[in-house]
Amino acid sequence: MRARIALAVGAIVAAVGLVACGTPNPERAARQECAQSKDACVLVGVGRPIYLGTLLLETDPAGIDAKRSAQMAVDxxxxxxxGVDGELMGHSIAVLAEDEDCTPKGGIAGAKRLLLEPDLVAVIGTTCSAAAQDAAATELSRRSVLMISPSNTSPKLTDPATHERFYFRTVFNDLIQGAVVADFAREKLGARTAGVISVPDAYSKVLGDAFAKAFWGAGGRVIARGSMRFRGSPDRAVAALAANPPQVAFLPLFEPDCSRTVKAIKATPALSGTKIIVSEACQSPLLVRALGEQAAGVYASGPDASDLRQGAFYRQAYLPAYRKAFGENPPxxxxxxxxxxxxxxxxxIRRSSVRLPGGALIINRARVRRSLLDVQGYRGISGILTCTSTGDCAQSxxxxxxxxxxxxxxxPRAxxxxSKSLTLAEVIGQG
Amino acid sequence: MALLTSLDSWALVVLILALTLIVSGAIAFALSRFLGGPEREKAGNTAAAYMTALGSLFAILTGFLINSEYSTLRDTQRIVGQEVSSASRLAYASTSLPSADGEVVQDALAAYLGDVRVGEWQALAQDAATKSPATDSLRQLERAVATVATRDYLKDAEVSGVTGAIEGVTAARRQRVVIAAQELPIALFALSVIAGVALVANALLVAARAGPKYGLVALGIILVVALDLAAILAISAPFRGPFQVDVAPISQLVDELTSGQYLDWVTIR
Structure with missing residues (x-):
């Protein structure tokens, strides 16, 4: 009899145990995952903000623009x-801003300064690919901090061989820009020869290479390559082009290098017949102000703004709000x-965080990254975004x-x- | 009454059973004290004749109450189902909005439903709907939808999709609040209690005449009366006590919303 009672009690205890173990408890599971490493999670206490960093070139229109846009997203x-910031899952957003100086050194230093905040969840940046490649992206990935760049276009950053695990970008890959500019030079300008002046960094040189490769692929010849130092003198690079004048000169540079180089080309009689194309990084009012009348006729590549204007949200809500907040069009x-x-x-963050009773949050950094990989066909204002494991979210x-x-x-209505639309798969396939 | 209907099932059964037994004991004591042999015989005969009538009266009264309270419980569950359905429609309708707007609406919806899951039942149990955290979050959800609905860039169909669905959510919540404010009809319940006590007294009289062996029959009637009354109390408050409206459908929708299942651009692995 006693044995039966003991058996019955044992069975009940086992059943209760099984039920208890079988019931999923997200909080317990989240805490177990977080215990695996000190960088795995961020615990956002009640009343505490979620820390977001920006690592941008704050002296450049691209960086200023991205920073303002990040503020608008928080708003x-x-x-x-x-103009009043909203909240994410009941928590305010604290934006920590650092400058990246458009150099690897600046990227590393900025990332390190941001990482002084142990609860940093993610960073929006960098502006320059140079500040990300082997720099900020590496530093932040090492600490499992997500980095999403709105303007790094270098193909190297999302090359499977060099991609950092926590690095993503929402802007296009320069393989696309290089191919379209090459098509423009060949098809529209009818150019058979081209020259490239670049800076030896992750953005400029790689975009120059992408253009050159696509130009060769389209039947043209790249007959001159000039290299200059970042924020250095363009004279030697321009002289290299003048020695063998091409029909088209492609300048994937930043300001002030862009305006200085355009000025130098315009001042070189041997290059008077050379048409100048600058990349999207130079497509700013700064260049036109610096060049004055000389800017007329300079071509600039970049995302097709008419695509943006087609979006009703962008046209009717975002853009008017931007103008109202900052008193000008996006630069x-x-x-x-x-x-x-x-x-x-x-x-x-919404999809991957666990909300604790009372309102505190557990943000698992690896889960946030995995959540980004779930994004497929997001209708953003910049286009349709699908994030892949190599970090490219703009697939076309x-x-x-x-x-x-x-x-x-x-x-704004230029x-x-x-204009040409290409997918990443197409340009990689062509390559 | 609120205290009684808040008890869990075991406590309620034990309490009502104990009360019924105490009352029954008191009646049995009074009968043995004040009714002598011949009187007991006469009273027993009379009581036997009324057993059917009293039993029927008690059964009708409690049956009516159980039916009415259970219907209320079922209706409330149906209203919660409607609320979940409207919320789900709102989530689907929000996917046709620009992504930033869709997320704002879904975020507010998830916050509201999360607050319903966590604090609404407790607030409704105390008839304090305004103290529920869901009151504020519903206001924010309404505001978010109303703000989005005024946007010029939305098509009429998109606006009517979200506004129609939010109306459904608000209406369902209002109905829940109204039901939570309803009380068990005290007069009817009191009548049932009186009928039950009369039935127990009658059964004890019959048992007293027929002898101690028939006491078991009386005990059976006492138990039935106690359990019947306990059942009425148990199901009479949809947001407290042992038989509550199930919050699981809301919980499930919150989990679906927060995991991104209502965002057409999120692939659920």
Whole structure:
């Protein structure tokens, strides 16, 4: 009899135990995952903010634009562009801003400064690929901090061989820009020869290479390559082009290198017949201001702004709010990918965080990254985004070429002289 | 009454059973004290004649109450189902909005439903709907939807999709609040208690005449009366006590919303 009673009691205890173990407890599971490493999670206490970093080139229109757009995304968390920040899952957003100086050194230093905040969840940046490649992206990935760039276009950053695990970007890959600019030079300008002046960094040189490869592929010849130091003198590079004048010169540079190089080319009689194309990083009012009348006729590549204008939300809500908040049109083309980057990040945090009773949050950094990988066909203001494990979220892009002064950063309704949409798969396939 | 209907099932059964037994004991004591042999015989005969009538009266009264309270419980569950369905429609409708707007609406919806899951039942149990955290979050959800609905860039169909669904959510919540404010009809319950006590007294009289062996029959009636009354109390408050409206459908929807299942651009692995 006693044995039966003991058996019955044992069975009941086992059943209760099984039920208890079988019941999923997200909080317990989250805490177990977080215990695996000190960088695995961020615990956001009640009343505490969620820390978000920006690591941008704050002296450049691209960086200024991205920073403003990040602010607007935080503002829009409550569904209204009213200048009052919204909340994410009951927590305010604290934005820590650092400058990256457009150099690897600056990227590393900025990332390290941001990492002084142990509860940093993610970073929006960098502006320059150079500040990310082997720099900020590496530093942040090492600490499992997600980094989403709105303007790094270097193919190297999302090359499977060199990609950092926690690195993503919402802007197009320069393989697309290089291919479209090459097509423009060949098809529209009828150029058979081209020259490239670049800076030996992750953005400039790699975009120059992508253009050169695509130009060769389209039947043209790259007959001159010039290299210059970042923020250095363009004279030697321009002389290299003048020695063998090409029909088209492609300048994937940043300001002030862009305007200095354009000036130097314009001042070189041997290059008087050379048409100049600058990349999207130069497509800013700064260049036109610096060049004055000389800017007329300079071509600039970049995302097709008419695509942006087709979006009703962008046209009727975002853009008026931007103008109201900052008193001017966006000074670059990177505000759209920046807005999308922050919204994708917020969505990933929403989907991956565990809310504790009382309102505290457990944000698992690896889960936030995995949530980004679940994004497929997000209708952002910059286009349709699908994030892959190599970090590219913009799988296709419509790149346009504009002729100064009709640049969208100067004239919002500027019409491109050439526009082409390509997917990453297409350009990689062509390569 | 609120205290009684808040008890869990075991406590309620034990308490009502104990009360019924105490009352029955008191009646049995009074009968043995004040009714002598011949009187007991006469009273027993009379009581036997009324057994059917009293039993029927008690059964009708409690049957009516159980039916009415159970219907209320079932209706409340149905209203929760409607609320979940409207919330689900709102979530689906929000996917046709621009992504940033859709997420704002879904975020507010998840916050509201999360607050319903966590604090609404307790607030409704105390008839203090305004103290529920869901009151504020519903206001924020309404505001979010109303703000989005005023946008010029939305098509009429998109606006009517979200506004129609939010109306459903608000209406369902209002119905829940109204039901939570309803009380068990005290007069009817009191009548049932009186009928039960009369039935027990009658059964004890019959048992007293027929002898101690028939006491078991009386005990059976006492138990039935106690359990019947306990059942009425147990099901009479949809948001407290042992038989509550199930919050699981809301819980499930919150989990679906927070995991991104209502965002058409999220692939659920």
């Amino acid at each position: 829009y968390l409550d569904g209204v562009f009213d 670059s083309v990177f505000h759209a990918p920046a807005f999308d980057a922050v919204n994708l990040l917020f969505g990933a 892009a419509r790149i346009a070429v504009y002729r100064a002064p009709a640049w969208p950063t100067l004239q 019409k491109p002289v050439f």
